Amino acid sequence: VQLVESGGGLVQPGGSLRLSCAASGFTFSNYGMMWYRQASGPERELVASISPTGGRTVYADSVKGRFTISRDNAKNTVNLQMNSLRLEDTAVYYCYAAGKGSWGQGTQVTVSS
Numbered sequence: 355v356q357l358v359e360s361g362g363g364l365v366q367p368g369g370s371l372r373l374s375c376a377a378s379g380f381t382f383s384n385y386g387m388m389w390y391r392q393a394s395g396p397e398r399e400l401v402a403s404i405s406p407t408g409g410r411t412v413y414a415d416s417v418k419g420r421f422t423i424s425r426d427n428a429k430n431t432v433n434l435q436m437n438s439l440r441l442e443d444t445a446v447y448y449c450y451a452a453g454k455g456s457w458g459q460g461t462q463v464t465v466s467s
Contacts, residue, residue, distance in 0.1 A: 355379040355456040357449050362461030365439055373434040373461060375449030383407075383427040386452035389434045391445035392460070398448065402434060416442075439465045 361373040373389070386405050390398040402423040403412045411423050422435040432449055446460040 355451065355454045357451065357456060357458035359447060359449055359458045359461040362447060362463045364464045364466065366467055367440060367465055369439050369465070370435070370437045371439065371463060373436065373447055373449075373463070375432045375458065377430045377432070377449070377451060380451065380454060382430040382451075385454065387423075387425060387432040388450045388452065389423060389432070390448045390450055391443075391463075392448070393442075393445040399445075401447070403452075404432065436463070439463075441465050 356378045358376045359373060361371060363371060365371055384406055386403060388403040389401045391401050392398045401414050401417055402421055404423045404425050408425050413421060420438045425432045444463060444465045446462050448457050448460045450457060
C-alpha cells in the first residue's frame with residue numbers, strides 16, 4: 355500500500371488549497387478513503403471520509419461547508435478541496451485507506467497572514 359499526498363503549502367486566511375492523494379498497491383475502488391490532519395499534538399483528527407463509490411461523504415463539524423472530499427476511481431486518487439481556510443486549519447494532512455493501516459508522508463498546510 356502506498357499513499358502519496360501533495361498540494362499543501364502556505365496560504366492566507368480565507369484562501370484555498372486542493373490536496374491530492376495518489377494511491378497504489380491495493381484495489382482503490384473497494385475502499386473508503388479518509389483525510390486526517392495532525393496539528394501540534396499527537397492526535398490525528400478525522401477531517402473527511404468518502405465511500406468506495408463516492409456516493410457518501412462525511413465531514414468533521416469544523417470543516418463542514420468549507421471542505422469537499424472527492425475521488426476518481428479511474429485514477430486512484432482522492433482529493434480534498436479546502437476553501438475559506440482558517441488559522442486553525444494549519445496541520446499536516448494525511449490520506450488513509452479504511453482498514454489498510456498505512457499512512458503516507460503527509461502534506462503540510464500552513465494558514466498564516
